[in-house]
Amino acid sequence: MTTLALPQRALEEMARETIHDRIVGCLFGSALGDAIGLYTEFLSADTARLTYLSQKFTLCPPSEATPFRRDAHRNPNVPGEWTDDTDHAMCILLSFLHKDGKEMDPQDFASRLHIWVRMGLRALDTLPLGLGHTVGAIVRNQTYLNNPEGTARKHWQHSNYKVAPNGSIMRTHPLGLMCINKTLEETFQIAADYSVVTHVDPRCIISCAIGTALIRGLIRQEICKEEHIDDIVGKGIAWYSAYRLRRIEKDASCKEEPELDLEELNKHVKANDLTELELDDMYKMGYTYKTFGSGIHLLRLAIRKVAASESSLSTRTSIFETLITDLIMRGGDADTNACFAGALLGAYLGYKVLPSHWRDGLKHGDWLMGKAEGLSILLGVGQGTYSDREEGYDVAS
Template identity: 35%
Template sequence: MNVRREMAEPTILSSDIQHQIRAVLYGQCVGDALGLLTEFLTKKEAKQYFGKLKDCLEFEHKSLVDNPHQNRWNVGDWSDDSDQTILILISLTENKGEVNCKDIARRFLDWMKRGIPELGDYVGMGIGATTDRVIHHGSFLNDPMAAAESVWRESQGKVAPNGAVMRTSALGIHRFHDMDHVTKNAADVAKITHFDPRCQASSVAVSVAIAMMLQKKERHFNKTGGYSIQAIIQDSYDIAVKCIEIEEQKRELLSCMECSDLKQLKLDESGKIGYTFKTLGSGFWALKQTDFRKAITKIVLQGGDTDTNACVAGALLGCKLGIEAIPESWRNKLKHKDWLEQQIQRYFMMVNEADLNAQPVTAS
C-alpha cells in the first residue's frame, strides 16, 4: 500500500482512512479466528495438523483438530480477544468518543456473564485468568484500575499476560492524530485488567504504531513511498518504554519489537505462552512482513497462544498493507462479518458527526 503523504490533523475521516481502519479491525478478527485452529498446541502439533496446508490454510480446516477447546467455537468465529476489542469500539461509539474506563469495565463484566447475545453467545468464552480475577474483584466496577493493581500486587508483580495487548487496536485507530491521547488511552484501558508496566507498554506500543501509520507523517515513510518500519518501531518504543522503570524490561521490550525471527520468541514455550512480550514480538515481527497470508499462517503454525499472537499481528499488518491484502476468503468467511461491519460503520458515523458538530460556524 503506497500511501506516502503528509497529513494534517483531520476533521472528517476520509474514505482512505476508513478503509485503513477497517483493515486494522478485519486484520485483528481474521488473525484471531485463524489462530483458534492451533491455540494451545505446540509448534510440533500445529505442523503435524496443518503444516501441509501452510499455503492454503482456511477457517474450515479447524475440523482437522478435534479437542474440547477448539470445539467451543464455530468455524470462522473469533475469540475473546476480538470480542473485547469490539466492546471497546462500541463503548467509544456510544460515549461519543470518550474513553470511559468504568463503562468499558462494565461491558467486560456483562460480556463475561453473557458473551455478546446478538452473536448467539450465552457466556464470554476464552477469558484469561488475570482478567477473570480482576473482574471478580469486589471493587472492579467502582475502580477497575485499583482492582487490577490489587490483583497484580497479589502476584508480587510477576504476572504480565497478553490480555490487554490483544484488544488495544481499537485505541490505535481512535483519535489517531493525537498521539498523547492514543498513549494515555492505551495505558488506561490496559490498566482496567492488566496493571503490570509490561502490559501497559505492550498496549501502548501497538496502539501508537497503528496511529503512526494512520497519521502518515513524512518521517515514517521511506524513499520508495512505503512505510519506514524501523522508524515506526523506534518511535513506538520511545513512547512505550516510558511505562517501564526496570532496565532489563526496557531491553526486553526493544528486543521483542525488533525481532526478525519468530523462533527467538519461543511462542509455544511451556508455561509462558501468554506472556505479553511474546504477543508484542509477534505483532512487530509481522509488521516487517509483506504478505498477509504468509505472515499470519507462519504465526499460527508456531503454536502457543496463537489467536492472540495472530490477532495483534493481523491488526498491525492490516494497517500497513490495507484490507485488499487480507485474503478475501478470510474476510468473507468471518462468521460475524456483517455484525462487525455494522459496528465499524456506527463508529465512523459517530466520529464524523462529532467532528462536524465541533467545527466552528462562520458568518456569511
C-alpha cells in the first residue's frame, strides 16, 4: 500500500474539515434520532413491529414520509419534527451562541428552560410538546429560577432518592462540542453543572458526564476503538468519586445521599445486546441508564462495523440508519434513546454519511444547520463570522 505524503497545511485542513463534519453530524444525528424515535415512543417492541411492518422509515419528500401511528401522543406532530429532547439541547446551544462562545452558563440555560416550559422554543415558535414530569415539576416550582439545583435536589429527596430519569442525558451532547478545547476533567464538571439544573441523582450526573466526554472524544478523534470508550467510562467513575467527596466536604448532609452503584452502571455500559436493557419496560423505560446504555452499545456496534469494513464509504452510509432503526423498533422511550445514540453516532460518522431521506426531511433543518455552522465558527473550525442575535428570543427578560 502506497503511503500518502501530504504537506502539513493539507493535513491540518483535513483535520479541520473532519471536526467540522462531526460537529454538524452530532447535532443532526441527535435531532434525526429524536424525530425517527417519535414513531415508536412509548410503544412496546411488539406493538412497534405490528405498526411498522416494513421497519423502514422515510422523511423525504414530505408527501411520501412514513405516516405515524395515529394516537393521542403522536397526533400533534408531523413526520420530521423533533421533540422536547432536541428543544432542550437547543436551549443549551442557543445560550452558548448568545454569549459568542465565551461562556457556558447553567443559570442562563435554566432561565431558557423556564421559558420553554411555559412557551416552547420561541426561536422556532414551537410548543413545549413532550414535557416530562420531572422537568415540569421542578421548573414550574416558584423557587426554581433563584436556585435550580436546590429545587431539583428537594424534588429528588421527596422522591426518596429514586428518581433518575433521562431528561438531562437527552440534552447533554452540545456540551461535548463546546468542550472540545476543555480538559477531560473540566468536561466532566461542566456536564454535571448542567445536569443538576434539573437532575441531581448520581446516575443522571454520571450518565451526562461520561456521555458528554464521549462526544468530546469523538469530535477530537480520540475515540476510535471500544477500549477508548471503556477508558472514558473508567475516568468518569474516578472523577465522580472525587466529585462526591468534594460535595461532602462542603455539606456533610450529602453523605446521606445514595452512592453510585457501580454494578448497576456496568450492567448497562457493558450490555451485550439491546435486549438486555429491556427498553420497553413500561415502568422503567425513562430510566437514564437505559438511554445511556443503549447509546454506548450502538457506538460499540458502529466502531465494529467500521473496523470490519475497513472504513468503506458504502458501509458508513448505512450504519446510522440500520442501528437507529433497530433501536427505535425496541420501543420504550425511543425518541430519547435515539436522540442520545444519534448524537454519538453522528459525532463518530459525521454529517455527510447520514441518510439523506431522513436528513433532508428534518423540519427546521436549515435553521439547525445555521446554528451548527455558527457553533463551528465559534469553535474555530468553521469559515466566516457568526453574529445572529436570534438566540436572545429564549432569554428571560
